[in-house]
Amino acid sequence: MASLNLAAPAPHDLIWLDDPASALECAALPAWVSLPALHDTPVVVRRDGRRPGEIPVGLRGSTRAERFGTWIAPSAIRRLVTPMDLAAGCAWRLRPALAALPAIRALEAIAGRLDAAGIRWGVTGSAAFSLACLVNVLHADSDLDLVVQADQPLPASQFQLLGELQRNAPVRVDIQIATPYGGFSLLERLRSGGRVLLKTDHGPCLCDNPWQPSPCKS
Template identity: 70%
Template sequence: MAGLNAATLAPHDLVWLADPATSLDRDALPDWVSLTALREMPVVVRRDGCRIGEIPVGLRGRTRSERYGTWVAPSAICKIVTPIELAAQRTWRHRPELATLPAIVALEAIADWLDAADIRWGVTGSAGFSLACAHNVLHADSDLDLVVQAAQPLPARHVELLAELQRAAPARIDIQVATPFGGFSLLERVRSGGKVLLKTAHGPRMTVDPWQPAP
């Protein structure tokens, strides 16, 4: 895609490869990876700063153990869907076959609350993947993974609302808060009173302030 570079994308963004067979190192791929399926399925942008100018992505299979991290050139990407777009477009309402799954029931129950609170949020994980393409990987025990974009520290009212929604939802909700320096678990911050494991492009680090981590 014209003008696309590593800085354009964020972790959890879903991207499609124009030609998986030439975009990936075929000799290094696990046996479970299907290049044919990858023509229709996205890969997910992940955090990794090891290769300047390339996009770190993760491939997923049918089970939790089937995960593979690699890199692709920006020119290999032909389509992008962000977690924020999946939420804003209420994508799950166009997928009636998923409507009774607990993660989707939870999503429908909390979406308007999050918007009304002016929280910038998106759908990630299995739910995001399943909503972005025709390949459903959700099941009855799947968590609902969300990301909350927060360039500045979250107001106390937002933390309280998010924590309450996590407790009351009909499925387990895992909320990751994305700061300019990395992402952390909201539940971990609530439980610890502040100190969290911040996931960065250069590895995890403990910090008491995810918006001003010590060098």
């Protein structure tokens, strides 16, 4: 697993801060944020283009309600791991203590089929956080969050496979499709047959073709 990815950070990437106190000194942090803990746990890149040149990140606490968004400078990055790094390295096999969790069992069951289909995919959400550091935030009812990188429209066969895996997995699987313009829900696309809510750096955009989203529809 690479310690530093030279590409620009993308949504869902995990970042370890070189000096959390300095990186976040201008942020009005909530009381639950532990700066010492951020030496060993990552923040996650989110979508927000309001500060060009800075990286929008999210901090997570011990509960779902404990989430905080802020920005960091690129120079604050000590280490970066992408969702695709976790998938390519089969990171779940390096954490045998998590193997019995339903989300991890589902990951093991579907990873080979995704790879065989030539799908560029990665692990996000709680599973990614738990696999990337020694802090486990997964539990028996956790969903499995995945991202599929698709610079061009996916072939029908890949859409069908993703839909099948999503329907038949032993846990709820949330698959986001990442296009050059933003990300959308696979389930929404399958249900609507086309129109989706595309999450972009400048807010949500309702569109019929997420690979050619302009003009957006409100």
